[in-house]
Amino acid sequence: MNPSVRTVFNQNFTEEKYADFLVDLNAGLDKPVEFRVAETPVFLTDDFRDKLVQAGQEIIDVVTAPGFKELSERAIPDKWRVANENDHPHFIALDFGVCKDEAGNIVPKLIEMQGFPSLYGFQLHLAETYRHTFNVPGNQTIFFNQLSKSSYIDLLKETILGPYQPDEVVLMDVNAPEQKTAVDFYLTERYIGTPIISLADLIQEGDQLFYHNADGEKKRIRRIYNRLIFDEIESDQNIFDKVVDIRQPLDVEWITHPNWFYRISKYTIPFLKGNYVPQTQFVNKLATIPDDLHNYVLKPLFSFAGQGVIIDVMDDDIEKLPDPENWILQQKVDYVPVVESPDGGVKVEIRLLYLWPDGHNKPTLAINLARLSRGKMIGVRYNKDFDWVGGTVAFMHK
Template structure:
């Protein structure tokens, strides 16, 4: 969208450079990520950046409301409740589609998650891009006041709290099999945090332990949680020594309840120019006649599971638990990135960190997803180029 930067990038781009870029990423751990990494960053002009941050601040203001927990308690009742919930989330991922409305480019909030994203991969992705395209050092994925040093400091503060890295684990379901394991590898390298599968956790009374690389049983004082309950509920084959629902002597970096509270559940509450008209099915007075202009989404799902894009009346009528689904007005993603052969749509995820002692979350970075398909996501972009995960770069 910044024409001069886009022109220079496209002129300098080549398949050889792109393959060298991918090879550089793969060389860190002798592992190539299983998700597609896009050919280009997204160059974000000041006016769009300001709109995105305005939308983020409005979301943050809502989450900081004194009655936020009361408003979202129903979401906990509908899901797994985990004890020892802290005062506020420590991670925020705020997703905006870059859309066209009345002839203008504008960001529209698609989703909010109180859950960690790929913070460590994005930190390293920017470094890799600069090596291939040095002129991009004049741009930054960090907002004003944030740099690499502050980014890592905030991340460590959130993940480790008052504990040493050996007392904190990154907890996941079979981390070696996850699509995002490149992020885990960078977390282990850059932060010194162990990767532990839920089946490897040892429980003694109310305390949890893991076995470190030296074979020593080590107390887990704090959990950097990457476990999604949707996946855990499906994995009946897994044998755990502990339950997330029991009161344990452990702290959370990313308490699981915030994944439930800060989710599509809050979208119907958000009103304003950067938000999309969203209604709970249970609060619909009548089914809209123009369903072709809506998307039907389950409140609690991960990675687009259960979303119906071409909604029919019978789809709405077939939903039994109407307080678990929303009907959301469609937005029109604008193809704003010029590729060598056509234009590409984009979604920007703003990454925020919120250490326990801070009054508010801090915007620290971003990731972007590029699409040529009907929707953002792998299944809509198979066999296409200039699509996939990347990073947004702001004008300095």
């Protein structure tokens, strides 16, 4: 991490400034931020930024190669397979831990991946608030590929709206206003104009979908900016008796199609190789159980936000799995507490966020998300009792 920018930031940091930052962050929002936001951004060195970009590109090369859809076909659970899948995901998120390799070098290591949207709206707002409150230097940016705020928003619009008007594209989640990420939904609406609806708001007529806008008018839906994860409705066996069954063939475009959530996921990691990918195997394909299980984590394929992960793995954890084909065993990575806080180092995870509009030959690395942790796991739900942890963003030299 960048030592010079970090030193200046820490010297000028006060709890009062952080309190002001939180006030500014929530000012004017439809709903306050419901997860912990860290006291500081991350400041990347040029060397680590370049390693991150390279690590991401090596993975992008795999998921964009011919034959990837065939390779990932088994990733999609039959009951959640949605009709009319397109040829590529519109969003790709790659999570990297800041780690040490065997030679002791600071390197990124892949932790998770998703063919699903992330906080594309909130991260922009978050970075601007950090910059304003803490006077982040003007030569620092959160964007990749020479993007600016305006060109980033243009790319976001091109990806989500495509050829349609904002009111023809809806941001949809199972119960959108109640999601912890609802702040991102409302900021996205502010930036690009997409109305926010819940699954139950969908109206079906034939194979077309409609919704009622704020004025009560019924409007045709051309595209769904999908934020719904099927895990969230799996417990309700009769969900599609009460709402539109979105798995059926419908005359609507998906941004991004729900099947990509499974194709680009933990399922994909065993097929990846390279210096930035920890050794990962499907449990049902293990020849033998490793003797050093303490160096591995056990992860369910079909879960999100770190749920179900077994960090301290025992032999019987593997042996008693009822569905070993739906689990991976992944070599632990050595997170390095590289962010200097007032009372010690803090661990970091950085998510690279790509946008892939229709008509583009490849995805564009656009922006990032970062998370700070002192606990065994990175997610904000696992760091509730600490400070200098939580959601943040990484700045780097322009």
